[in-house]
Amino acid sequence: MNAVPVPQTILTRKTKQALFLVLTIDDGGESAVRDLLSDLPSLARAVSSRAPEAALAAIVSIGSDAWDRLFTGARPRGLRPFVPYEGEVHTAPATPGDLLLHIKADQMDLCFEVGRLAMDALGDAVTVVDEVHGFRYFDLRDLIGFVDGTENPVGQAAIDAITVGDDDPAFAGGSYVAIQRYITDLGAWGSLTVEEQEAAIGRTKTDNVEMSDDVKPSNSHIALNVVEGADGEEIDVVRDNMPYGDVSGTGERGTFYIAYSAGPDVTEEMLRKMFIGDPPGNYDRLLDFTTAVTGSQFFTPTLDFLEDLPDPPPADRVATSERSEPDAYRDHAADRDPATPPDRPTDGSLGIGSLH
Numbered sequence: 001m002n003a004v005p006v007p008q009t010i011l012t013r014k015t016k017q018a019l020f021l022v023l024t025i026d027d028g029g030e031s032a033v034r035d036l037l038s039d040l041p042s043l044a045r046a047v048s049s050r051a052p053e054a055a056l057a058a059i060v061s062i063g064s065d066a067w068d069r070l071f072t073g074a075r076p077r078g079l080r081p082f083v084p085y086e087g088e089v090h091t092a093p094a095t096p097g098d099l100l101l102h103i104k105a106d107q108m109d110l111c112f113e114v115g116r117l118a119m120d121a122l123g124d125a126v127t128v129v130d131e132v133h134g135f136r137y138f139d140l141r142d143l144i145g146f147v148d149g150t151e152n153p154v155g156q157a158a159i160d161a162i163t164v165g166d167d168d169p170a171f172a173g174g175s176y177v178a179i180q181r182y183i184t185d186l187g188a189w190g191s192l193t194v195e196e197q198e199a200a201i202g203r204t205k206t207d208n209v210e211m212s213d214d215v216k217p218s219n220s221h222i223a224l225n226v227v228e229g230a231d232g233e234e235i236d237v238v239r240d241n242m243p244y245g246d247v248s249g250t251g252e253r254g255t256f257y258i259a260y261s262a263g264p265d266v267t268e269e270m271l272r273k274m275f276i277g278d279p280p281g282n283y284d285r286l287l288d289f290t291t292a293v294t295g296s297q298f299f300t301p302t303l304d305f306l307e308d309l310p311d312p313p314p315a316d317r318v319a320t321s322e323r324s325e326p327d328a329y330r331d332h333a334a335d336r337d338p339a340t341p342p343d344r345p346t347d348g349s350l351g352i353g354s355l356h
């Protein structure tokens, strides 16, 4: 084990393509999944070495319920199921997800190849919840026509934003990652004037300049997505969203949202402000045109962790009857005052008490 754990390659330049696979682990599939966790880095290296210029990266992350089926020992402190939000108008659902494969490169053939090798290795150990092929759209725009990713932190700030530190030494160097797939009503969005669209986002459309605070509406997407810590400093996440979609018929198209962070609470707070509103009722105007259809939360362990996995739990601990999957995905938002953020672990606990 290295002194400083080596993270998986999350921070790359923005690639042109990405393949997202959200999987659940079938009963008895744990062993095959453990094998893939160990093998994925070398599979990705084997494919990447055939086209190094394409910046291939394959990142694997593990969901809260799956963790205890795969490993004994400590859990990442912040690992808990995705917190769903039910606002007055819009809902962010929690949907199943035990494993997330985020495969990105400038060429879809490389993403496809890693995804294919991984799925071949997994065989019938998993069920696919969602497979999304994302693509770069012009100058890094979403399908709504706005540049996405501008305010992402870069360099050391990006590393700091996504890296678990000494507060959870057993998992230092890891990250948390949240995903949501959104379906966008491009017809309704296109019926807005450009000025109305800019007011919904908080930036100009063509030249991508942020509106000044006295002009930017309080229900614009970027006004609601600023989260500050106790010291008043903004807390960042690193987003790697991708447009996706079908062009024909009633084909689904929109944004695959994915954000890495040093803890799950930053994204939770952003989602609370977007869906419940800040103040409550003042929800994100963008949501009137785009609908979240999935939502899952994962932990992204380091390469060192993948190389030297903790022991598996005894077979009887992963018996189906002892799992509470349906409960983990029910709407926990109904259990608490929608205006307040979810419980935060302040005591060093797992912080999952109210979620089960």
Ligand code: HEM
Pocket: 142, 144, 146, 147, 148, 149, 150, 151, 152, 180, 182, 201, 203, 221, 222, 225, 226, 237, 254, 255, 257, 267, 270, 271, 290
């Ligand atoms: C359909 C889904 C979404 C679309 C199309 C979208 C699009 C955008 C665009 C165009 C920007 C402005 C440029 C930039 O800084 O990247 C932006 C900013 C941002 N978005 Fe989203 N976004 C979506 C979902 C989300 C979600 C679900 C979250 C958080 C949970 C989020 C968090 C942020 C943050 C933190 C910023 C930067 C705010 C700032 O500091 O200015 N976005 N998004």
